[in-house]
Amino acid sequence: xxxxxxxxxxxxxxxxxxxxxxxxxxxxxxxxxxxxxxxxxxxxxxxxxxxxxxxxxxxxxxxxxxxxxxxxxxxxxxxxxxxxxxxxxxxxxxxxxxxxxxxxxxxxxxxxxxxxxxxxxxxxxxxxxxxxxxxxxxxxxxxxxxxxxxxxxxxxxxxxxxxxxxxxxxxxxxxxxxxxxxxxxxxxxxxxxxxxxxxxxxxxxxxxxxxxxxxxxxxxxx
Numbered sequence: 001x002x003x004x005x006x007x008x009x010x011x012x013x014x015x016x017x018x019x020x021x022x023x024x025x026x027x028x029x030x031x032x033x034x035x036x037x038x039x040x041x042x043x044x045x046x047x048x049x050x051x052x053x054x055x056x057x058x059x060x061x062x063x064x065x066x067x068x069x070x071x072x073x074x075x076x077x078x079x080x081x082x083x084x085x086x087x088x089x090x091x092x093x094x095x096x097x098x099x100x101x102x103x104x105x106x107x108x109x110x111x112x113x114x115x116x117x118x119x120x121x122x123x124x125x126x127x128x129x130x131x132x133x134x135x136x137x138x139x140x141x142x143x144x145x146x147x148x149x150x151x152x153x154x155x156x157x158x159x160x161x162x163x164x165x166x167x168x169x170x171x172x173x174x175x176x177x178x179x180x181x182x183x184x185x186x187x188x189x190x191x192x193x194x195x196x197x198x199x200x201x202x203x204x205x206x207x208x209x210x211x212x213x214x215x216x217x218x219x220x221x222x
Contacts, residue, residue, distance in 0.1 A: 001026045002118050003043060007036040008051040020107045033057035037065060040072050046118055052081040060095060067096030067200055076117050080105060094202050130159045135220055138187060141177035144170040160221040162193060162211035171195050191215040
């Protein structure tokens with residue numbers, strides 16, 4: 001069963017969520033945000049259900065911390081709070097949250113989104129090893145306005161099938177870019193890659209995930 005970490009300082013709410021979800025998920029929970037960070041690092045849950053307003057260490061801070069750590073940044077975070085979406089949803093999404101639910105909680109909707117997000121996460125999970133490696137790339141493509149661009153960027157991590165990097169060009173999902181690997185002043189055309197995800201959108205940490213659709217030349221990993 002998928003593992004879910006519930007973080008909420010309301011013990012009754014944690015108990016209710018456990019009761020309504022434990023038939024389909026393994027549950028661990030805590031009311032202490034600092035302990036939540038430790039549990040996330042130790043257990044690496046498949047999803048985190050996070051309250052916003054907690055004493056000492058807020059859900060905002062925890063969300064940002066989890067999104068900034070390489071070991072936890074791909075864990076989907078569902079914010080579950082009594083705070084209105086109109087006031088906080090955009091901020092939470094910019095910090096890395098995947099979903100936003102207001103209390104009282106609609107458990108049918110929550111379970112539906114959990115199923116969809118975890119299935120998507122499973123499909124996208126790469127079988128090969130991901131390596132944190134800084135490699136200099138040149139990307140060439142077309143942005144959302146139809147203008148051609150060419151830029152240099154550095155990878156955050158790489159795998160045999162793709163890479164994660166910063167990209168200041170505005171791209172549509174599924175946009176295709178040409179990729180060159182630069183080393184010692186030499187450029188090697190690697191192939192073409194599709195943009196498959198954006199992490200931490202509209203923040204200073206925004207990153208784009210690319211997966212190769214054509215890779216005729218040697219890449220960093222095989």
